[in-house]
Amino acid sequence: MIIEDRTRSAEEAGPADSPVPVEAVRAFIADALAACGLPPADAAVVAQRMIDADLAGIDTHGIARLPQYVPWLRRGTINPRPTIRIAERGPATAVVDGDNGMGHLVMTLAAETAIALAREAGVGWVGARRSNHAGAGGVYAALALEHGMIGIYGAASSANHMAVSGGAEPMLGTNPIAVAIPAGEEPPVVLDIATSVSSFGAIRKHMLEGRPIPEGWVIDRTEGKPITDPERAAEGTLLPIGGYKGSGLALVIGLLAGPLNRAAFGRDVQDFGGDRDRETNTGQFVIALDVARFLPLPVFKAEIDRHIRDLRNSQRLPGVERIRVPGGERSRRMRERLRDGVPLTAALLRQLDDVAAQLGIAPLRAR
């Protein structure tokens, strides 16, 4: 049986080094982005969204991505000074054209627009095109929480690592979906998952540790046989959760995030990896739903609390210490990291030193 209720960081994070204070991380990211040409206000927004991911414990989608973003920004593969605009607008819908800017900026505007639309109409659905990697989807879904709203996020990944069910070619991204639901005294429910069984982060961790990956994660492209050697994972395709079901979910999330916003999907998606030299036209969407249009917010929050407690206190399987409701670990980590700082691996700290040297800014360790 499978017990794997944990956030991605638990499986993907390398060994933690001494934690770095949040303000130092924030200032370092903002300085680095400003040195890449972002206006200071934009750099601050992106830094906040990256820190939101680190605070939530999604270590693979926060500051760890900075060394990847910097060369793209310097090369102009991502536009450091975009004119992000609302290209289409209805009473409860909008499409944001990101002008190939940082996905964090584009999706922050998209989420804020969805929240404003939901305030007026009860629900707001905002798509984005010409966006880029925005870090952790749960961060944007969670922006709705403080407004007493439910947030939903979906994306068409800017790289294809999964095949459609029965297929041998990577035609689909591991298209993620995130849902955030406000609670009262309990932590909000925040689910943030890719539609693949495993992530490349988890595979990398097995590689570093010299352990084989389990069957059911990756299959090769010619025979469909399991690949268990993590070094060979890139030769295969990642398997979706639940076979044709996860493949179908990746497909519909991708169509809603991609073609509906005139963004890339399927054959349009080309993985340039580190050498990416052209716009990805990444598509995402975010939905905000105003709870008060359904029932009074305090009543809803009390009901969510009750259900969270019922689930957490329900009978456990032997060997299971506690039942984790999605979002519980996130809240615990946020408290810890706001207090103690963000744990960064030695390997990441070295990469960030290189970034600092390249950009001529003060290294993180010196802050």
Place this chain on the structure above:
Amino acid sequence: MIIEDRTRSAEEAGPADSPVPVEAVRAFIADALAACGLPPADAAVVAQRMIDADLAGIDTHGIARLPQYVPWLRRGTINPRPTIRIAERGPATAVVDGDNGMGHLVMTLAAETAIALAREAGVGWVGARRSNHAGAGGVYAALALEHGMIGIYGAASSANHMAVSGGAEPMLGTNPIAVAIPAGEEPPVVLDIATSVSSFGAIRKHMLEGRPIPEGWVIDRTEGKPITDPERAAEGTLLPIGGYKGSGLALVIGLLAGPLNRAAFGRDVQDFGGDRDRETNTGQFVIALDVARFLPLPVFKAEIDRHIRDLRNSQRLPGVERIRVPGGERSRRMRERLRDGVPLTAALLRQLDDVAAQLGIAPLRAR
């Protein structure tokens, strides 16, 4: 590796008997429901929704459910003459109070309301409470298609068969999600999945055939060990797709369909099976999204066609005859069954004879 791109009927349907013309099925269902006290107009709507499921090939969710509905209606467990009303309404949201009527009626009104709201606002999100089993979710998502809209459906099942990840108690339904996306010349994309790996229908089929069920479908409630004897499946809990991921999906779909609409979830849900003697307070939701608010519908349809063809023509794994995009089989079956009739098993036909005798209506085989 897993190749299971097929609709539920393919695994769940028993051996097919001679097909019955669609008009005979429709008249039989409508007569049976009218004999249970439904007004003729309501009986016609429910009959159409049940036939929609049978036409789509979801044999477990169409006329096959009639023998279950009839005693509930006669006993008043489901209200045959409900006053279904819109209890809350915003510019783009609504909540339907189903007055414990047939779920098919409630969700038809919910879908129509969502479509009307989306016509005005771009998106419409309509929840339902005091509803009941509505058959196949894909049917309600697909109602949006002819309006040039995308449809999404979710439900908090009226019985709990899954545990939360790590849990031993069935606290969650196999809460389904369905998404329908219009295409041009290609069949629309229609995904309709439960969040469990298998369904009770599939387990029943293994039971009838005397075959063990695969590991990974059901675990027992004390040790968490696989149950492979289909006769013992009811002692266990169904496993979600992708472990904690599917458990999380079932949770958030359930919260959006249940508590947000003041409908049942978690401990509120009690499975009375055939002896059900009180209202289920089933909750569902349906979303309609007007494509034209994002881009011109013909442009979107052409893009969806292109992507469907790219996927279908992508490289296949050995042994895979063709790649199936969700919705393709549905369209093929609809054409076939509209022409040839609906194949019904001998066992179901016998059950329907009993229904006819009980209600004093002409049996299906005599029509």
